[in-house]
Amino acid sequence: MLVTGAASGLGLALVTAFGVRGEQVLATDISADRPATLPPRIDYLPLDVRSDDAWSAALEHVLASMGGLDLLVNNAGVAAAGRIDMATMEEWQWIVDINLLGVVRGCRTFTPLFKEQGSGHIVNTASLAGLVHAPGMSAYNSVKAGVVALSETLLHELRPHGISVSVVCPSFFRTNLTDSFRGADAEVEQAGAAMVTRSRRTADRVASTVIHGIDARRDLILTDPEGQIIWRIKRFARPLYRAGMNRAGAEFARARGRQSKATASHW
Incomplete structure (x- = not known):
């Protein structure tokens, strides 16, 4: 199997759990050097999901070293938050290229290759934000x-x-995904980071649920009760x-209004 974004967060938890099960795992991430976080038994290949050439090299590596592939996990992603009039077009282009076009x-x-084999399983990591569209997250919601x-x-x-194809839609869990925040709307990003920090759910716990869903060939994998409840309320x-x-x-x-008033009074 091949997992992108495997150096941290859910990707790392997945490759670690698959490795414990004795699966042949190829972990990929953007780093040119092997990340120190990866277990020694896991193979590593640099892969920038924005690069067509990098993907072609990954296919060649899989054919040469593994002879085929049973599972592709498109997990690499970045975080972004921001109101529509504050998020820049550069932010939109950045997150679309990684979170959507990377998949x-x-x-x-x-x-x-899967068609030639007559088998294979694609697992794409989205988010609960791909199903439930909260305000202040237009770019992230859209790509997911x-x-x-x-x-x-x-x-x-x-x-x-x-x-087979599955999509994973986790809600907030403790991860370093918020390290990728780089937008102009700092207030909304801080609110999102706080929800991640307050979560009691770990990447290992989410990975366990995801692997169970993969084994069961579920097309939609919701990883937590809160997400299931919100999704059902929407439906x-x-x-x-x-x-x-x-x-x-x-x-x-209201928060934007308070901020504007404070700025006006300062001047």
Whole structure:
């Protein structure tokens, strides 16, 4: 199997757990040097998911050293938060290229091999943000929703070829993902970072749930009860869901107003 974004967070937890099970694992990440976080028994290959050439090199490596592939986990991703009038187009382009097009490149690279084999499993890491769209996160919500849509499309498109597709939608859990924050809307990013920090859920715990879902060939893998509840509220109690999101949007607006007044009084 091949896992992207494997040097930390959920990716590291996944390759570690798969390695304990005795699986042949190829961990990839953007670092040119082997990350010290990886267990010694796990093979490593540098892979920048934004690079078509890097993906081609990964395919060549898999064919030469593994002879084929049973599982591709497109897990690499970055975090971003920001209101629509504050997030820059550079932020949008950055997160689209990594979180969405990085997944697209992985699927495009290995689908021909899976078709040739007549088997394979693609697992794409999205987020609960791909299903539930809170205010202040338009770029992140959009790319993760795109990953969900891509995964559902491929689920039906590739099934006749013996290929399974799953999408993973975790909510907040403790990880270093927030280290990638780089946007102009510091207030919203701080709020997102606080929710990650306060979570009691670990990457290892989430990975255990994900692996169970992979083994069961689930097309949608929700990793925690809170996420399942919110997803069901959106689907079956839409007015309640809308009211909650409206309250969150109003709070952002009030915070922006307080900030503007403070700036005006300063000057």
